Structures are given as C-alpha cells and as structure tokens.
Amino acid sequence: MIRQCVHDALDRIQSSFPRIEDLETLLGLCDPDEIRYLHATSSSVRNDFCQERVALRALIEISSFCHNSCLYCGLNRYNRKASRYTMTEEELLQCVESAVKQGIRTVVLQSGEDGTATESISQIIALIKRTFPIAVTLSLGERSYDDYHAWKLAGADRYLLRIESTDEILYRNLHTDRTLSSRLDCLEHLRTLGYQVGSGIMVGVPGQSITTIAHDIQFFCEKQFDMIGIGPFIPHPQTPLAESPPGDLLLTLNTIAVTRIATKYPWMPATTALGSLNRDYRIEGLKAGANVIMPNFTSHHYKAQYAIYPNKQSKTESRKRLEQLATRVGLSIDYGRCDSLLPG
Numbered sequence: 001m002i003r004q005c006v007h008d009a010l011d012r013i014q015s016s017f018p019r020i021e022d023l024e025t026l027l028g029l030c031d032p033d034e035i036r037y038l039h040a041t042s043s044s045v046r047n048d049f050c051q052e053r054v055a056l057r058a059l060i061e062i063s064s065f066c067h068n069s070c071l072y073c074g075l076n077r078y079n080r081k082a083s084r085y086t087m088t089e090e091e092l093l094q095c096v097e098s099a100v101k102q103g104i105r106t107v108v109l110q111s112g113e114d115g116t117a118t119e120s121i122s123q124i125i126a127l128i129k130r131t132f133p134i135a136v137t138l139s140l141g142e143r144s145y146d147d148y149h150a151w152k153l154a155g156a157d158r159y160l161l162r163i164e165s166t167d168e169i170l171y172r173n174l175h176t177d178r179t180l181s182s183r184l185d186c187l188e189h190l191r192t193l194g195y196q197v198g199s200g201i202m203v204g205v206p207g208q209s210i211t212t213i214a215h216d217i218q219f220f221c222e223k224q225f226d227m228i229g230i231g232p233f234i235p236h237p238q239t240p241l242a243e244s245p246p247g248d249l250l251l252t253l254n255t256i257a258v259t260r261i262a263t264k265y266p267w268m269p270a271t272t273a274l275g276s277l278n279r280d281y282r283i284e285g286l287k288a289g290a291n292v293i294m295p296n297f298t299s300h301h302y303k304a305q306y307a308i309y310p311n312k313q314s315k316t317e318s319r320k321r322l323e324q325l326a327t328r329v330g331l332s333i334d335y336g337r338c339d340s341l342l343p344g
C-alpha cells in the first residue's frame with residue numbers, strides 16, 4: 001500500500017521545482033513497499049531521460065598528498081599515519097592505457113589538494129588527450145580560476161567537485177579551513193569555463209539531517225549539474241570523526257532516488273563508498289537510479305595508500321564482471337564517452 005501523500009509528493013517533484021516538505025517525505029520513507037515504489041520510479045525516470053545504460057569512468061588516484069584538513073577525510077594533513085605518494089607521469093599513463101584497453105572512454109584523475117604545479121597537470125592532460133581518444137575528468141579540489149582555465153585549455157573536459165553540504169554551518173564544521181562561498185565560486189568558475197560539472201554530497205556526516213539533504217537536492221536542481229555523486233559517509237579511524245557512525249544505507253539510496261527523480265538527467269555513480277560498506281551495495285545504487293560505475297585503475301601499489309576512508313573497494317574488475325553488474329539490473333554498458341545529457 002502506497003500512501004496518497006507519497007504519490008502526491010512524487011508527482012510534484014517530477015513536475016515542478018521540489019518543495020522541501022516533499023523531499024523530506026520521500027527521503028524519510030522506510031516502509032518496504034514505499035521504498036520499492038520510490039526506487040522503481042527513479043529507475044524509470046533514469047531509463048526515460050538517460051536510457052537503459054551504465055557509463056564507465058576509470059578512477060585514477062594520482063596523489064595522496066593534501067594540505068587540507070577536511071574532518072571526514074583520511075588524507076587530511078593532520079593524519080601523520082597516512083602514506084603519501086604522487087604518481088609519475090609514466091605510471092599515470094600506464095593506468096590510462098589499461099583503462100583504454102578495457103574499452104573505457106573516460107578517466108577521472110583524483111587527488112588530495114596537494115598544490116601540484118598548474119603546468120604539470122596541464123602537461124599530463126595534454127599528453128593523455130594526444131595519446132588517447134578519451135574524455136578527461138578532473139577531481140583535484142579547489143583551485144584558482146586561472147588553474148581551471150589552464151587545464152580546460154590543455155584539454156580537460158569535466159570536473160568533479162562535491163558541494164559536501166549547502167548548509168553554511170555544517171560546511172564550516174566539516175572544513176575548518178574552507179568556506180562554502182569559495183566552493184560555490186569554484187563551481188561557478190568551472191561552469192563559466194565550459195567544463196561539464198559534477199557535484200554531490202556524502203550522506204550521514206555528523207550534523208546533517210533530512211532537511212539539510214533536502215536543501216542540497218534543491219541546490220542540485222537549481223544548478224543543473226551534469227553529474228551528481230552521492231555516497232555514504234564512512235568514518236576513518238585517523239580523523240576527528242573516527243567515532244561517528246557510518247552513513248545509513250537506506251537514506252543514501254533514498255537520496256540517490258529522490259535526486260534522480262528531481263534532477264532527471266545527471267550521470268550519477270553507484271559510488272565506490274557504496275561498494276565499500278559491509279558488502280558491495282553498488283547494485284542497490286543502480287536500482288535506486290544511478291547510472292555510472294567507476295572501476296579503480298590506480299596502480300595496485302598505490303591503491304591502498306589512497307585511503308580517504310577505510311576498506312575502500314578498489315580491486316580490479318574485469319569487463320565481464322562490470323557487464324554482469326549492469327545486466328543484473330537490466331541495464332547495458334555504454335562504452336562511449338557518455339557526455340552530459342542535459343538539454344541545451
């Protein structure tokens with residue numbers, strides 16, 4: 001039995017800018033029938049607006065150095081136990097090559113905020129773009145307009161920068177040396193420069209509530225991101241949030257589903273964090289409306305060192321295994337670049 005208020009909230013968030021009350025109603029669903037209905041609705045919205053397919057993005061973690069101190073992240077500069085590395089250009093190129101050999105057409109270069117010289121990143125981007133016919137996505141944190149500009153000119157196509165939270169106080173509590181307004185500026189700069197832009201949040205960070213998530217989803221609707229990543233918070237033992245509970249699985253899946261229904265077009269990963277809980281829940285992420293898988297192509301001797309949270313799943317996955325993941329939920333892998341689906 002699905003309550004009328006659930007039908008009504010779903011109708012309204014599909015047809016107009018979502019109201020906070022409707023988002024809260026849907027995020028908070030816990031009756032199994034209503035959850036199934038929510039997830040079935042979001043799967044059908046995904047299939048209608050994005051087709052029945054899953055995109056692959058090869059994640060390459062290029063450096064674990066970071067001068068930031070985000071309270072949730074194992075790479076924060078106060079974690080003396082974190083091991084730090086930066087890949088050489090040659091190592092990085094090998095990772096890209098193995099992704100391309102597997103038929104993947106997008107690489108995501110991610111790192112801590114390590115202050116790498118703008119020019120060396122530009123060179124790497126240009127080298128990748130010269131060598132392989134693929135899209136390059138960056139996930140290197142906050143940098144200046146000029147840096148983002150230089151990387152765009154070098155050939156970068158996309159940039160991922162999660163907002164983490166649109167609530168100013170929560171944002172400040174999680175990032176002692178960062179402000180929400182500088183993050184918003186970065187996202188504006190990326191958009192102005194013509195990047196396909198991705199954002200997102202973790203679910204379950206201390207201080208977050210269903211209401212703050214509802215506001216984050218309104219923000220996603222307002223900004224119309226090309227990509228949105230949503231995953232559970234996983235406490236890291238060498239951070240100030242070590243004792244906090246992990247993000248709730250069900251709330252994470254509901255957040256993916258409600259975001260899909262409200263925003264329709266974005267590429268949304270079944271995140272690595274979803275695959276790193278007590279078991280791999282990426283299938284459930286796809287069933288809730290996600291449509292991207294990000295297999296890890298970091299060289300095996302660095303994988304364990306890029307520990308933003310513990311037990312991060314980063315094992316190598318064959319093409320067959322990835323195809324099975326997609327087929328289990330009735331989707332097929334799209335081996336194209338899978339550029340933005342936003343109209344206009």
Ligand code: SAH
Pocket residue numbers: 072073074110111112113139140141142160161162164201202231232233234235236273308309
């Ligand atoms: N330095 C880059 C990349 C950070 S890692 C940046 O700041 O954008 C990418 C994402 O991992 C972060 O945006 C954050 O949302 C997520 N993350 C970090 N620590 C996490 C944790 N403990 N649990 C779950 N996700 C985490």
